[in-house]
Structure formats: C-alpha cells, structure tokens
Amino acid sequence: MYIHGAASISPLGNLQHSKNEALPYLESLEPDYAEIIAPRAMRRMGKAVKMGVYCGLKSLKEAGVDQPDRIIVGTGLGCMSDTEKFLNNIVDDQETLLNPTPFIQSTHNTIAGQIALMIKCESYNFTYVHRGFSFESALLDAELFLADNPSENILIGGVDAITPHVHNVGFKLGYAKGKVFDPEAFANPNGPGALLGEGSAFFSVSGEPAAEATKVKGLKMVYKPSTAEVLEAATDLIGETSIDMIVMGNSGDENEDSFYNTIAKTYPKASSAKFKSGVGEYHSATALGMWIGHELIQNGAVHKDIHIVDNREESSNGIDDFDANNVLIYNHFRGNNHGLILLGRA
Amino acid sequence: MSRILVTGMGAISSIGQDVEENYSSLCEEQHGLHGKAIPYSSLKHLPTGEVPFSNEQLAEKAGVDIDAQTWSRTDLLGIIAAQEAVQSAGLVDSDLSKAALISATTVGGMDVYEQYHEALRKKLDPPTNLIAYDCADSTEKIADQFGIMEFVTSISTACSSSANAIMLGARLIKAGKVDRALVGGTEALARFTINGFNSLKILDDQLCQPFDKDRRGLNLGEGAAFLIIESEEAASKRGATPLAELLGYSNRNDAYHQTASSPDGSGAFSAMKETLEMAGIQPDAVDFINAHGTGTGNNDLSESIAIKRLFGKNTPPFSSTKSFTGHTLATAGSIQAVFSILTLNRGKAFANLRFESAIEETDLTPLLETTDVNYKVILSNSFGFGGNSSSLLFGKA
Numbered sequence: 001m002y003i004h005g006a007a008s009i010s011p012l013g014n015l016q017h018s019k020n021e022a023l024p025y026l027e028s029l030e031p032d033y034a035e036i037i038a039p040r041a042m043r044r045m046g047k048a049v050k051m052g053v054y055c056g057l058k059s060l061k062e063a064g065v066d067q068p069d070r071i072i073v074g075t076g077l078g079c080m081s082d083t084e085k086f087l088n089n090i091v092d093d094q095e096t097l098l099n100p101t102p103f104i105q106s107t108h109n110t111i112a113g114q115i116a117l118m119i120k121c122e123s124y125n126f127t128y129v130h131r132g133f134s135f136e137s138a139l140l141d142a143e144l145f146l147a148d149n150p151s152e153n154i155l156i157g158g159v160d161a162i163t164p165h166v167h168n169v170g171f172k173l174g175y176a177k178g179k180v181f182d183p184e185a186f187a188n189p190n191g192p193g194a195l196l197g198e199g200s201a202f203f204s205v206s207g208e209p210a211a212e213a214t215k216v217k218g219l220k221m222v223y224k225p226s227t228a229e230v231l232e233a234a235t236d237l238i239g240e241t242s243i244d245m246i247v248m249g250n251s252g253d254e255n256e257d258s259f260y261n262t263i264a265k266t267y268p269k270a271s272s273a274k275f276k277s278g279v280g281e282y283h284s285a286t287a288l289g290m291w292i293g294h295e296l297i298q299n300g301a302v303h304k305d306i307h308i309v310d311n312r313e314e315s316s317n318g319i320d321d322f323d324a325n326n327v328l329i330y331n332h333f334r335g336n337n338h339g340l341i342l343l344g345r346a
Numbered sequence: 347m348s349r350i351l352v353t354g355m356g357a358i359s360s361i362g363q364d365v366e367e368n369y370s371s372l373c374e375e376q377h378g379l380h381g382k383a384i385p386y387s388s389l390k391h392l393p394t395g396e397v398p399f400s401n402e403q404l405a406e407k408a409g410v411d412i413d414a415q416t417w418s419r420t421d422l423l424g425i426i427a428a429q430e431a432v433q434s435a436g437l438v439d440s441d442l443s444k445a446a447l448i449s450a451t452t453v454g455g456m457d458v459y460e461q462y463h464e465a466l467r468k469k470l471d472p473p474t475n476l477i478a479y480d481c482a483d484s485t486e487k488i489a490d491q492f493g494i495m496e497f498v499t500s501i502s503t504a505c506s507s508s509a510n511a512i513m514l515g516a517r518l519i520k521a522g523k524v525d526r527a528l529v530g531g532t533e534a535l536a537r538f539t540i541n542g543f544n545s546l547k548i549l550d551d552q553l554c555q556p557f558d559k560d561r562r563g564l565n566l567g568e569g570a571a572f573l574i575i576e577s578e579e580a581a582s583k584r585g586a587t588p589l590a591e592l593l594g595y596s597n598r599n600d601a602y603h604q605t606a607s608s609p610d611g612s613g614a615f616s617a618m619k620e621t622l623e624m625a626g627i628q629p630d631a632v633d634f635i636n637a638h639g640t641g642t643g644n645n646d647l648s649e650s651i652a653i654k655r656l657f658g659k660n661t662p663p664f665s666s667t668k669s670f671t672g673h674t675l676a677t678a679g680s681i682q683a684v685f686s687i688l689t690l691n692r693g694k695a696f697a698n699l700r701f702e703s704a705i706e707e708t709d710l711t712p713l714l715e716t717t718d719v720n721y722k723v724i725l726s727n728s729f730g731f732g733g734n735s736s737s738l739l740f741g742k743a
Contacts, residue, residue, distance in 0.1 A: 071599075077480060078502070083538075087463045090541050095388045103542035104605055104731070107452070108481065108502035113732025116599045122613065125599040125734055126510065129454075129481035130500040137499040141514070144521050169479075223489065223498045283480075336486070 001146050001216040002346055004153070005063030005204035007055040008291040011197050012278045012303045018180040025167050026180060026197035026280035036061075041118065044101055046081040048161035051200035052111035053118065056157055060119075063204035069152040070124040071112050072141050073159065074134030076283020078108035080163050111159060132333020134158055135287040136221045139341070142205055143219060150207025157202030158287025162280070167196050175334070177252060183277035186250060186307035194251035197280015201291035209346040214294045217241075217326075217342040224336050227262050234263060234330070237342050243270040244324040245296060247289045249331030250274045251281040256335060263330050264309070270328070271311045278305030286331040286339045293327040293343045300324065348577040350516045351588040351743060354435025356427040357684045359569035359671045360395035363407065364430050369688055372696040373716055377670045379553055379565050386461070387537040389544060391551050394535055395567025395672025397423065418455030419568070421484045424532030427570035428488045431528060435574035436586060439492050446497035446524040447489045448514050449572075450507030450531030452676040454481035454500075457536045484532050496524055502676065504730030505638075506597070507531055508571070509679030509738055513595040515575050525580035530572030530680035539675065540566055546605065554641035555700045556666035557650065557712050564640040567672025571680035588743035590687045593723065594625030600733035606644050611652030613735030614638075618656050618725060621737040629657045632739075633721035634695055636682045637712070638729045639666025640673050645729065650708035665698035665713040679728035683738060686724040690742045695719045 011018075011026035018026055033042055033050050036057050042050060052073065060068060082105040089098050104110070109127040116125050124145075128137035135158030142154040170176030170193075177193040205216065220233040246267060248260050264272055275292050279285065296302055301320045325345055332338040355365060360378025362368035371378065381396025383389045397404070404422035405412035408429070432442065459479035485500040497518065501511050508531030515527035543549050543566060550563035581588055598620065600613030607614065622629060638649055653661055667685050668674075674681055689695050698712035722742045729735045 076482070086542065087460060087538060088467065090460075090537060091464055091467070095537075095541055095544075098541055098545040100542065100545035103538075103545055106542075107504055107731050109504055109730075109732040109734060110604070112503075113599070113604060113734070116601045116733055117604065120601045122599050122601045122616065122733075124597050125503070125732070126597065127501065127503050127732075128499055129451075129502040130485060130498070131480065131482040133482075133499050144517055144523075147521065221497065223495050225495075 001143055001205050001207060002209050002213040003203050003205055003294055004210055004213060005059040006291055006294050007058035007062065008199065008201040008288060009051045009055055010199035010279050010288055012305050015180065015305060024179050025162050028198055044105060046079045046105050048075065048079045048159055049105060049111050049114055051161060052157060052159040053114050055200045055202035056115045056155055059202040059204045060155060065153045065204050067119065067121055068155040068204065070145060070154045071115055071121060072126045072138040072154065072156045073112040074128040074138040074284045075108060075111060076129065076131050076134045076160050078129065079106045079110055080166055081161060082106040084163060084165050131283050132337030132339065133221055134284040136219065136339040139219050146207035153204060153206045155202060155204055158284030159200035160198055160282040160284050162196055162198040170196060183305050183307045186274045186277040189254035189257060190252050192253055192255055194253045194281035195276060198282050199279055199288045201287040213346040214297045215344045215346045217344050220340040222338040225338060227259060230259055230338055231266060234340055237340050238328065241326050243267050243326050243328050245327045246270050246272045247293045247327060247329045248272045248274050249276060249285060249289060251276050259332055269311060272309040273302050274307040277307040278303055283333065286329060289329040289331050290341055293329050296322060296324045296327055297343055297345060348520060348579060350519055350575055350592040351578055351581045352573050352590045352592060352687060353576050353581050353586040353588055354431045354574035355589060355684045355687060356430025356434060357571040357681055358397060358423055358427050359674065359681055360397055360567055361670050365684060372670060373694055375697055375699060375716055377699055379672055383540055384535055384537055387540060389540055392549055393553055393565050395565060396535060397568055416458060418458040418483065419534035420451055420455055420457065420532050421487045423534060423570040424449060424484045424488050425491055427530065428528060428572045431572040431574050432492060437574065442492045442494050444496045444524065445494055446515060446518050446527040447485060447494045448499055448501060448511040448527060448529045449485040449488060450501045450511040450676045451481050451484060451533055452502055452504055452507060453536055453539055455479040455483050456538045457534045460536055460538050494528065503734040504732055505675050505678055506728040506730040506734040506736040507676035509728035509736040510597055512573060512680060512683060512738060513597060516592050516595060519575065519577050526576045528572055528574055531677040532570035533568055533675045533677045535566060535568040548642045550641060553700055554669060556639035556641045556669050556698055557646050557705065557710065558701050559703045559705050561641050561643060561646060563642050565672040567674040569671065569674045569677050569681060571677055571684045573680065573683060590690050590743050591741045592738065593741045594621040594739040596620035596624065596737050598735045600735055602733060605731050607648035607729060609648065611648040613733055614649050614652035614727065614729055615655050617735040617737040618652065621739045625739050630660050632662050632723050632725050634662055634689065634724045635664035636686050636724060636726040637664045637666045638727040639668055641668060647705055647707065650705055650710050654708055661710060663695065663713045665696055667696055669699035682726045686726050686740045689721055689724055690740060693718055693720055695721065
C-alpha cells in the first residue's frame, strides 16, 4: 500500500493556546476550512466533522484523485460536541420541539457520509468506532481491498475532537491530566493520567507505487496482549528491517509506558518520537502517528513539539534533518488496543 | 475462494429472548411493540419494541455480576445474543481465541451516559465506574466473555451497521485472516435516540405500517443478534452443521442526503445489484426479500422504487419484520439475517404486519401473512443515515 496524498490537523504548534486559555488539554491549530469546505456546508458541522472532511478532501486533492473507490474512517467518539449539544437540548427543552441538526450530525458515520455527499461518491463507505483500533481497522480494511485490486484508490482516515465534557469525564476517572505541559516533560515518567488532545489525519492510498511515495509495509493489531505478545507482533512485522525511528504513542500516563519502553529497548538503534507530547491522546491517534511517520520519510523532519529521543550514532544533524528509511508507528490505547504500522520508501 | 457458512445464531428482541421465541412470535404474528419509551423520558405516547426485561434480569440471563462493573443495556443484550450464537454453533470458548469479533452499534452505552449526563452537567461527581459509554465497550465485553483475541473491532454506519459487520467478517475469512467470526450488533433504546428520531418527525405514534400508502413513520426497537460464520473448511473440519451460506454482499452509498434516501433509490439499487452479481445469480433467482422497510415515507418509497428497478415485473415476495420488532437501528441487519435463515431452514416466510393498501407510485404489496414456503435464496436490505446502503444474500446450506 502506498500513500499518494496525506493531510492532517492537530494541536502541533498550538500548545501556547492551551496555556493562554488555561485549558487542561491540547486543541488543534485549525486551518481556514473555507479553503476546502463551502461555508454553507460548514455551518452545521461540528469540529470532528470539519477536521475530517477538510483532511479527507485535501488528501484526495494531493493525490489527484477526484473519486476514491472507497471511503473508510475511524473515530472513537465520533461527533461528541453534537452528541453533548443534543443531550443538553433534551434536558433544556424537556424533550419538545428539538432541533434535529445536532442529532443528525452526532451520528458516528457523519464524517464518512459527508465526504461521500460532497464529492458524490456512491461506493463503499465505512466507519470504525473501536477505541485504539478505530484507525487500524480502517487501514486493515483498505489493505484487504488492495490485496484483491491494487489499482483502487482508497481514502482512509482517523479523527476525534476533544470537548470539555470528554476531558471532565476522563479527569474524574483518572484517565486524563488536569493541565497541559511542555514536550520536554515526556522525557520522564509523568504520573497517572494522559494528556488529552485531538486530531485528524487522512490518506489517499493505493496498491500502486509512485516515485517517492511512502510505502505502508505492514500492520499488526493486538488485543489485550502480554508484553511477549506485543514483541512477537513487532518481530513478525519488522523482521530484518532496520528501523530508524519509532513513532511512539506515550500518552503522558506513566502507567502506560512499560510497553513502549520494552519496544524501545528491543530496537536500541532506533530513535523515538513521542508524538503525543504535541498532539495528546485520543482514540484514533494512530492516524496522526502515521502522518508523522509519513512526513518524516518525505521531509526528514519532525515538528518541534514532539519529544525526540535521538539514538543516531552520528548525531551531527539536527532533528530537522532526519534521514529515515523505515519508521515504525507503535501506539496502544490504555494497554488494550495495540497497533503497529511499518512505513518505508517505495 | 472459500464459501462462507453460517453455523450458529442468536437473537434477542422485543418478540423473544432467544431465536426460538422470536420464531414463535413471527409464526403467530405477535408483534413486540408494547414498550412505552423509557422510564425517564417524557415521550410516553410512542410505541417501542422494548425487550421486556430489566437490566437486572438481563444480567442474570447473561450470567454476569451486575454490581461488579458498569454494564450498559447494550452490553447485556449483546452478551445474551452472542452466547446463544456461540452455543448454537456448538463452539466452546477455546474455539474462539483465534476468531474475529465484529460488533455493531450506533450509540453504544448511551443508555448509561445519558443517565449521568445531567449529573455531569451540574458538575456533580460522576460515578467512578462510568466507562461504558462508547461504542467499543459492548464489543470488548463480548470479546472478553469468550476470550476472543485475534481481531476485535466495532462498526457504526447507522442503521446498516450490523449488515456491515457480517460483511467484514466474511471478508476477513475470505482473505484468510481468520477461519471463524462472531458477527452482529447490539443496540439498547435510549432517550437520546428516541428524541433524535422524534425531532426528525419520523416516528409513528401508532403501530408502524411498513410499505403502506398511509404509513406514518417508524417505531424504534432494541435488541441484539449475532451469527457465527466460518470458512467451509473450518466448519467441515469440526463437523459443524451449516445453517445457511452467505452468498453475497455489497455496501454502497446513496451520496444524496445526510438522512434521507434518494428518490430513485440509487444506493439501495446498486447495493442489491452488486450483491446478486457477487453471488453470480440473476434477479429471478431471489425467492424473497427481507426489506429494510422502516415505515417512513421516504425509505419505503425509495426502497420500493429500487426493488422495482432491479426486479421489474418479477418482484419476489417481500416483507418488513420491523412491523414486529420495531427498527432496532444498528442491530436491524443481523436480526434480519437471523430471520432470513429461519425462513430458509423452517419453511416459513414472515408477514409484513398491518399493511392495508399499496403505495400508488410503485403498487407493491408485501407478504400479508406468515406463510409456508420453500425458499432457497433470500436478500436482506439495511440502509441508514449518511447514505449507507447494504445488502446481504443468504442461501440454503
């Protein structure tokens, strides 16, 4: 599978905003959506829908694909802001004369459905909603189709948006941190609770190579594994390949670090990019991890908000000059849903 | 390429707590639309297809400790139907460690979430065990019941969700990723959903009348249904008796409107057409259609037009069992799959209740009474918001 177009929206570069606003989570640096989405269509869209539709359409454009053969989206919580809005309306208006728009928009498949609607794409349309497997399932689904027919162009993506309510629930349950902190803090264990965030990353993929395209060499999903089972999956996937960088999903919750530490120790020559230092934790975050891996292969650079453990033997080059041929993305969601993706060059 | 066989099934709905009870109600033409919404909702005038058991009773049936952790109603319904499917396939838990689980739901544990929502809104402390609210919760609880480890995911494509779960399971088996899959969906009634459909003005405050000229809308229902599907090799290796074969499937998108179906039923038409093409059969080989038939003005006309476009004058008998169960949203596709397989195996096609007169534009009359039949091929339709249109084709094993 080859990546022909990619686009993302994330909190990278937006940490100061959370600090200024005293937000306990990271919020995306949002683009001018109107570049891609007509204002009339945009008016009804919640943030997750806007982020997803924008990245979906933008990655198709980059790939030069007008009509993808399939649209497959992963989202853990879907359009929570509209879900919350509708729940509030039910209470406030005592179940009478409710505006249906937030209900319509709250449906998990709104993102995939809206993209199809905007480009009149009548083909296969799927939405996965499984925590830390949301994006991985979309990727696997695309892989199955491309094995049968490599010439297809498939749009895949992962998107989730944070709300104060989602953070509040997570914080009360001990899953979320109460404030944001600097990327450097990811060098050390950070106590319990993840730094929550949000993001969207979409890819236009095909089974046919193009010069300079990033190749998705393989994918593994492991459910509630032991450390040994994660290592077995990694070994199966990586084989003899020499890994330059591991894009790691450390969430800021030190209780979740041990799996990552084990993988890092197993591949001591690989450097690590702890991407959630700049992005935060959310269900479909692996999609953004894959976008970071893709950027690294394409441009040799990682955003300054991402905490890097540089293990190169000759570290004369800065982290903005990172010549990576093979990148492993490893992310798990609360120890239960583990995803490993291997990227390389075409 | 391997044939996909159905070797087990389980269902719970407003018309029965297992497959046999559902079958009896279908044969006796007893609908289950007796619910009066949910206790903390004020929309009491709307008939709903409620499973007539409390969460405590469901937990007892499922054999889980309701006090040990948070169980949404969605979790409990799902576990009960999944247990029946596994049992009827003659499988034990160890047979499932290398299987896939694909479960569908539209709102997951919303029944839990909405009850705490007001407390959260008032900045009261939510209970520490509130974790069951997302769509993956019921899936992981089912996976953990049976020790399913190989592949676990959840699908939410509105009212086509569980048809799509069955489809993905079949594709994973065909690709050789797994030999066996537990596939289906689970959905509990929630105040959120009832208000959502009410705000869209597509709920019938009387009993729904799918495909009738004077239909007024749909009744919501709840339930869960799961199938065990296997490769032919895996099924024959363990001497399993197949209940049916999954002959074809298709997922298309209407790309017309976020909630409404297109006037020419293009998504429905191409989903049905592609399904038959995949199975390599002509429309006249279809004996019966288990229609989506929600009872809304929009769906039933659009689906009728699509059926007529594909089958023309030779439209086979069809019916909507939503007249029994109500529209169970994500679960509708897998409940219909169970009913389709019952029709193939037991020689009974189930009535479309309360139909009086045909829609003028299409002049189609569904099956009016539960009838003795000898059908070999049944098409089952599931369509939903976001333009999602899916069809499944089952054949006699």
